[in-house]
Amino acid sequence: MTYCTAIKLNAGLVFLSDSRTNAGLDHISTFRKMIVYEKAGDRFMVLLTAGNLSISQSVREILQIEHLKDPETGESITIWNAKSMFDAARVLGSAIRRVYDRDADALRKADVDFNVSLIFGGQIRGEGMRLFQMYSAGNFIEATGETPYFQVGESKYGKPVLDRVITPETPLAEAAKCALVSMDSTMKSNLSVGMPLDLVVYEVDTFQSDKVVCIDSSNPYYSMLHNNWGRRLREVFDSIEDPVWDDAHTDIPLKMPANRHEPLKKISSPSEKLI
Template sequence: MRLDAGLVFLSDSRTNAGVDAISTARKMTVFEEPGDRVMVLLTAGNLAISQAVRQILAEGRDEKRSLWAARDMFEAAAIVGDAVRQVHKHDAHALREAGIEFNVSLIFGGQIRGERVRLFHVYAAGNFVEATPENCYFQIGEAKYGKPIIDRVVEPTLPLGEAAKCALISMDSTLKSNISVGLPLDLLVYEGDSLRVTRFVNIDEKNAYFRMIRDTWGQRLRQVFGEINDPEWDANAPAEFPLARQGAGDRWGQPVRATRERAGTQD
């Protein structure tokens, strides 16, 4: 999430799921030069591809074109995209021959001294888009389960603490519904213009705050659900929020009905 106050990053660590095959690997990498730049990379998709991209970026420390030498975050995002293309050039053909898709997606964001915080979504082709005030967050991987809470809550003016809470609730919703996502989680909250990592935590099943989030969110959802009126089917009875439309002329008032085709008789 890219907010007026800074950035929030959250990742899980499950890379494979099955009846008897579950493995973990951390999907968040921090590139930091305190006082000069902080950049965070989140990865999803094929683990071998994302690890190769990360290694290329980390080994570029002494090169002129690297994350450590980028003049701004746009140039840094382009360098990430170039790393993806480099891995694609090396591995895509062999993967295709093995029937494996070149599947990787990345979120990349941070701040370089002298400019604002910025956030990018980098695609498998190496191209990227930047977060805007109208669309201030990105999700990759199994995003659909936790997306609704973010859509309803997150906007650029949201304080970092509330944004982190929202991210954790969103992730808990995904954990509840999808076995391919699992603990532990990495949470990094970056305060704009600090140019250093000050708020980071690795969250496992024993984390007291996350356990509270999980228990409280489930209880409050059931509470709010119970407070919402049941649908009123009797269109003739007065209701504060009637479900059925009024008026016999409503052409949508009946379901589509299939008619039974009967065999004709012959003389």
Template sequence: MTYCVGMRLDAGLVFLSDSRTNAGVDQVGTFRKMSVFENPGDRTMVLMSAGNLSISQSIRQLVSEHIDGKGNTIWTAPNMYEAARIVGEAVRMVHHRDAQALSEFGIDFNVSLIFGGQIKGERCRLFQIYSAGNFIESHNENTYFQIGEAKYGKPIIDRVVTPTTPLDEAAKCALISMDSTLRSNVSVGLPLDLLVYEDNKLAITHFVTIDEKNQYFQMIRNTWGKQLKSVFESIDDPVWNASPEVDSNVLSATNMHSKPVRVEVPVQLLENPQPPGPLQSLAQHPNSNTQA
């Protein structure tokens, strides 16, 4: 499995991906999930993938060389929407070629993509592309997309990132999101690829591959855990069966009448409220003819 996150902000774009493909007792694979399509001064686009590795690698190859019905390629598409459509067509082509054969071996056609960037003359744009080749675009109401093991890293992004978030702050949030995922899921692993794109640069200016020795990421891993514990310990414990007018942080007020849903006691237990006495061995039974 994997975890990738892409953010679209007023100041640009942030992309972060891990590199794990298999997680087992004796087999761990490492393949980079981020690919860059860059023609400096004209366009910069980033593709990240999750799911079946053979499918995603085939899609990446087709994206780089596919010519659509209008004669456009990823390198000549007039805007990011048309570029995303070319990626979607590549997904469908791989599905048409491989899906049936994979199905015969019990393998689902499983792939999801994050695709974003900027083409000269328009703003930064970000898309999530599905296994059917269809896609959705990020807007201010939803400034980011996740693929792969998304649930562990989602809460921090929801609480922090808005369209006005500065790029470095968003990159920090993405790394914390990744750290939360790494800590809770063995199918996500180092090294990481982090790319921060500044609006209207039309070239990559900030990119780093992060391994276990990276100084900044180690600081995040240590500091985030300590700060979370500190904040947790600073929150008061709940107060039970008290009056809100007298005590603060009341969880269960004296005037509340909450009751759990109770399961009825079996009838046979009600008829025999006393538990049976200790079991006797056959030799101790009064009617037994067996000699001790």
């Protein structure tokens, strides 16, 4: 299993992935799930992968050579010469379909699903930043102001903090912190997600980034974040009053009249005999 998330902000993009894969309790390995495609001054793109490792590795390799035909000029479109992130995402979708055509039947005969999920985002000179979530069929959706982040893999544990913090106006440093808290929450609740982590922060209109880091358990910032997040959560939890059942002792009682039925209650009759 894995967990990857990417966030699109007015100020830039944040990408974060773990590196744990497992095929059972006794077979745990480390594989990178992030790859950066950078042509300084022209384009900066990041690909995050989740799902079947052999499929995602095949997609990454084929993406290097995959091309589409421009219907107007007949020229080949690759991720390195695409004039928009949308066209680059189309090339990635074509690479996914090529792997499907090659491997899907053999996988089906082995009772293995064609399972791959990807996040692909970045910026190409001449347009703004864009962020896409790619599916096994090669189709994709794009992040919007209302949905400024995507997750793939084991997403449920890290989603609440992203929902509460992230907006398009969130500063890049704060979004990177939020992504790391999201990852820390996921690793706390799911052993199939683990270190090292890969983090990339991209500033809008720079077409390159030096904010690329691999984070392991000895990383001082991550250790501080991990320890403080757990402690502060406990402090906030302890600061909230325990529930009180009537209004005789508090002005915020838990039990209040409501226009709905109470939970079903079965009361045994004194005449009923216990079996």
